[in-house]
Amino acid sequence: MPDPLQTKDILLRMQDDLRRALEKPPQQRRWVMVIDLRRCIGCHACTVACVAENKLPPGVVYRPVLEEEFGSYPKVTRRFLPRPCLQCDNPPCTPVCPVHATYRDENGVVIVDYEQCIGCRYCITACPYAARTFDFGRTYTDGTAEAEGLILGRSRADDYERAANFEYGVPHARIGSEESPIGNVRKCHFCLHRLAAGILPACTTTCIGRATLFGDANDPDSLVTEMIARPNVIRLKEELGTQPRVYYLV
Amino acid sequence: MLKRIAYVVSILALLAGAWGLYDRLVNGHQNAAYGSYVVWGLWVAMYLFFAGIAAGAFMIATLDLLFGIRVMRGIGRLALWVALVSLAAALLSIWLDLGHMMRIWKVYLQGSIGSVMAQMVWGYTAFGLLTLVCLILAIARPAARLLRVLMIIGLPLSLFISGAVGALLGVEASRMFWHIGLLPVQFPVFSLASGTAAMLVAVGLFGSRQDPLRSEQLRLLSLATVVLTIVKLYFLWADFSQSMYGNVPQNVKAVEAVMYGQYWWAFWILQLLLGSFVPAVVLALPGPGRNGHWAGWMGVLVLVGFAAARANIVFPALTVPELEALTTAFTGPHLTFEYFPSLMEWAVTAGITGMAILAFLIGSDLLPLRAKMEVA
Numbered sequence: 001m002p003d004p005l006q007t008k009d010i011l012l013r014m015q016d017d018l019r020r021a022l023e024k025p026p027q028q029r030r031w032v033m034v035i036d037l038r039r040c041i042g043c044h045a046c047t048v049a050c051v052a053e054n055k056l057p058p059g060v061v062y063r064p065v066l067e068e069e070f071g072s073y074p075k076v077t078r079r080f081l082p083r084p085c086l087q088c089d090n091p092p093c094t095p096v097c098p099v100h101a102t103y104r105d106e107n108g109v110v111i112v113d114y115e116q117c118i119g120c121r122y123c124i125t126a127c128p129y130a131a132r133t134f135d136f137g138r139t140y141t142d143g144t145a146e147a148e149g150l151i152l153g154r155s156r157a158d159d160y161e162r163a164a165n166f167e168y169g170v171p172h173a174r175i176g177s178e179e180s181p182i183g184n185v186r187k188c189h190f191c192l193h194r195l196a197a198g199i200l201p202a203c204t205t206t207c208i209g210r211a212t213l214f215g216d217a218n219d220p221d222s223l224v225t226e227m228i229a230r231p232n233v234i235r236l237k238e239e240l241g242t243q244p245r246v247y248y249l250v
Numbered sequence: 251m252l253k254r255i256a257y258v259v260s261i262l263a264l265l266a267g268a269w270g271l272y273d274r275l276v277n278g279h280q281n282a283a284y285g286s287y288v289v290w291g292l293w294v295a296m297y298l299f300f301a302g303i304a305a306g307a308f309m310i311a312t313l314d315l316l317f318g319i320r321v322m323r324g325i326g327r328l329a330l331w332v333a334l335v336s337l338a339a340a341l342l343s344i345w346l347d348l349g350h351m352m353r354i355w356k357v358y359l360q361g362s363i364g365s366v367m368a369q370m371v372w373g374y375t376a377f378g379l380l381t382l383v384c385l386i387l388a389i390a391r392p393a394a395r396l397l398r399v400l401m402i403i404g405l406p407l408s409l410f411i412s413g414a415v416g417a418l419l420g421v422e423a424s425r426m427f428w429h430i431g432l433l434p435v436q437f438p439v440f441s442l443a444s445g446t447a448a449m450l451v452a453v454g455l456f457g458s459r460q461d462p463l464r465s466e467q468l469r470l471l472s473l474a475t476v477v478l479t480i481v482k483l484y485f486l487w488a489d490f491s492q493s494m495y496g497n498v499p500q501n502v503k504a505v506e507a508v509m510y511g512q513y514w515w516a517f518w519i520l521q522l523l524l525g526s527f528v529p530a531v532v533l534a535l536p537g538p539g540r541n542g543h544w545a546g547w548m549g550v551l552v553l554v555g556f557a558a559a560r561a562n563i564v565f566p567a568l569t570v571p572e573l574e575a576l577t578t579a580f581t582g583p584h585l586t587f588e589y590f591p592s593l594m595e596w597a598v599t600a601g602i603t604g605m606a607i608l609a610f611l612i613g614s615d616l617l618p619l620r621a622k623m624e625v626a
Contacts, residue, residue, distance in 0.1 A: 047580065059286060059584040066575035083573065092424060098368035099356045118356060119349015121289040122367050128424030130572040133286035134349065136584050137278045177278055183349030236573075240423060 021216035026106040032217040036249040039211035042080035046203035053202035055165040062188035085131040085188035086244030093123040114180035137182040260607035267601010283592040285584030292591040295561040300340035305412040306445015307333035316401035330385040339606040373411040412441035427504035427567035443478035447552035454546025472539035507566040525555010
């Protein structure tokens with residue numbers, strides 16, 4: 001059987017998979033991410049792309065890449081593990097929410113309703129993967145000097161990070177100091193706003209090693225369906241019964 | 251004299267709290283030391299602490315107002331006032347911890363019945379209202395049948411709410427340090443112990459010396475504190491020894507963080523030495539156990555130990571990374587597994603504590619909290 005990773009550029013194939021999936025009702029899709037750890041080179045491009053796509057402020061991260069080093073010089077090797085939200089089918093973070101602000105949407109993706117979240121952070125403590133972070137309201141331009149007539153300063157420099165992101169398809173501008181998503185718990189949502197527009201998640205399209213795969217696992221012809229059927233697939237902390245939708249090829 | 255000093259100290263604490271509150275309201279959570287990994291800090295620990303006192307003080311109040319135990323006569327109103335003041339401090343502490351304080355109404359009107367946190371909020375609200383009505387009745391109509399009915403309802407409710415705090419943490423399977431069946435069982439005992447200690451302070455340091463029952467009440471509260479301290483230490487031993495024997499890395503690391511980590515002094519000195527051993531020994535002696543100053547100050551030590559103990563339950567479990575390499579995966583503000591409360595957090599906590607002490611003092615001066623009783 002030909003290796004699907006060799007036959008066609010996988011981004012094109014995943015784009016085709018996505019197009020087919022979007023023709024189905026949301027309830028019939030099963031969005032899945034597969035991360036091939038053998039192909040990950042630890043460039044952190046996915047992390048940066050995610051930060052840019054969602055305009056994440058300092059201290060908020062959806063997809064860090066964990067690095068581990070083994071051995072001692074000269075026999076040293078490093079291992080990289082990108083960790084998005086694992087979009088568990090049995091998420092421990094949702095039932096603890098006191099106000100139904102976080103739940104699995106019709107696509108099965110775990111989302112946060114920014115206007116409903118009270119910022120208690122109980123869901124953060126419940127996640128066994130540390131996939132949630134709290135928005136403390138910081139900006140990268142905090143402390144930027146400003147002097148009228150001399151230095152343009154913060155009021156001009158922070159235009160970009162104050163501009164709206166479009167998470168969940170809703171514009172969220174960081175205008176004040178308290179408006180959502182400031183004061184909210186935030187997390188990876190598989191770039192639902194991009195999917196709705198027929199575009200793959202930012203981390204997937206940015207991955208230079210083609211290590212991140214995305215698609216509909218209910219589609220027998222999709223790339224991810226082929227990948228998760230392989231014997232070298234693992235899921236993180238599977239013993240907790242969370243049933244993550246992010247699979248790792250090892 | 252002591253009361254004057256307490257007034258001055260609590261007012262100074264309130265001033266510090268005013269600065270902290272200003273910072274909190276203007277800058278949100280930016281100047282807090284907790285983050286996205288150690289997500290709950292000093293304010294959550296103080297919430298557990300004050301809420302524990304509230305439930306425990308209510309349990310003590312039932313000895314007078316429900317069970318009519320002779321030696322505890324006249325203590326009920328004071329205990330209800332302690333419960334009410336502590337509960338206000340607890341709720342203020344946790345309210346300020348929310349990312350969106352103004353959305354608290356959602357817990358009442360759009361709450362999730364399956365969430366332990368929502369259940370706890372509803373429970374504490376009901377408990378607060380019930381305690382307030384009980385206090386009003388105990389002052390205005392102490393013989394009312396309704397008072398006894400409400401005390402009957404309040405006793406299991408106080409057990410439920412203090413146990414619910416344990417359950418709030420205990421249900422989290424991802425935190426091995428919290429995920430033990432013993433936690434919801436321990437918390438009502440902790441509550442009773444801290445409520446008893448608070449009453450030692452209230453009666454011992456601020457109670458009337460003319461009260462003929464005071465000495466006996468102090469002796470009873472002292473002995474109760476000794477027994478509860480022993481039970482508390484047994485729970486601690488059972489908890490830690492099982493964790494160490496079980497040898498689950500995440501759990502062992504949390505226990506080691508308590509005993510040998512950055513908070514070792516809080517565990518060994520505040521929680522064990524000053525908060526447990528010293529008061530247990532002193533209060534077991536018949537003389538100091540009846541003496542207002544000795545008993546009162548030992549009550550203060552027990553409370554300090556409990557504050558440290560609550561913190562030692564909340565922080566260490568969160569300082570252990572869920573995934574080992576997370577510590578270096580992505581850096582930024584509020585992304586650290588180390589935690590020591592910031593100046594703003596301390597200031598707010600000082601203010602809330604000052605507010606609680608001040609409210610207690612004003613109430614004990616202005617309200618008829620100690621009934622003029624006839625001694626049989």
